[in-house]
Amino acid sequence: MDRSTFLARLLGPTFFTVGLGMLVNLDGYRNVIAEGLHFGVLFYLSGLLSMIAGLAIINLHNKWQADWRVVITVLGWLMTIGGFFRMVLPKVAIATGSIIYAGRASIVVAALMVGTLGAFLSFKGYMRRA
Template sequence: MEFSDVSVFIGRFFGFYLLIVAVALLVNRKRLISIVKSFADNPALMIFSGFVNLVLGLLAVMFHNIWVSDWRLVVTILAWLTLVKGLGRWFFPDVAKKMAVKVNDRWVVITALSCLVVGLYLLSNTF
């Protein structure tokens, strides 16, 4: 079964991105917790990052909105989550700020391991 080049490209993009995020979170846990909390206090950065997530999420959803029961479903869900994250930072910055303030060591480890598993899953299915 062959998959479209777009599915493979976006799957690899998310796979590598999640793998890099996982390693960065595990290597720099304490520093990243501090950065996330200070990020929440910067409204301009919150809006800008929301814009970046909005654009990337919208592009990913427009090019890959495939609801099938294989690895492409993970890509579609990640695309929608990216879009929702961008919209959330634009329309509900106070909620995003409250979430950022709650970031702790346990959250970082759980997030890193989740990113690692999903990233490896996508990479193993797109190469």
């Protein structure tokens, strides 16, 4: 199994589950997001874990090809950049997150985007023929 398929199999179900969980438990996720947009140890830890995961993806899979695999590379870079901002510029990260998750509709849109991305990566990882 190549790295792209492995990462798609890892990230796809995870993103799909997060998106589905957000839709099914919308009010709960609103509370989680509200609590998460305050600087503290959990905010910092989420940045640290995001940066580590993003750097792992970048170091294993920095492929800028014009096919589906670039999605994994872009996710790695976004995770790394997001982790950096949460650890180094937390006020900027909190302000940005507060704008993105301003209301119920934005959480639904985010859930649909994350869930669709997860379904796409799951399909590529599990249904792709060699």
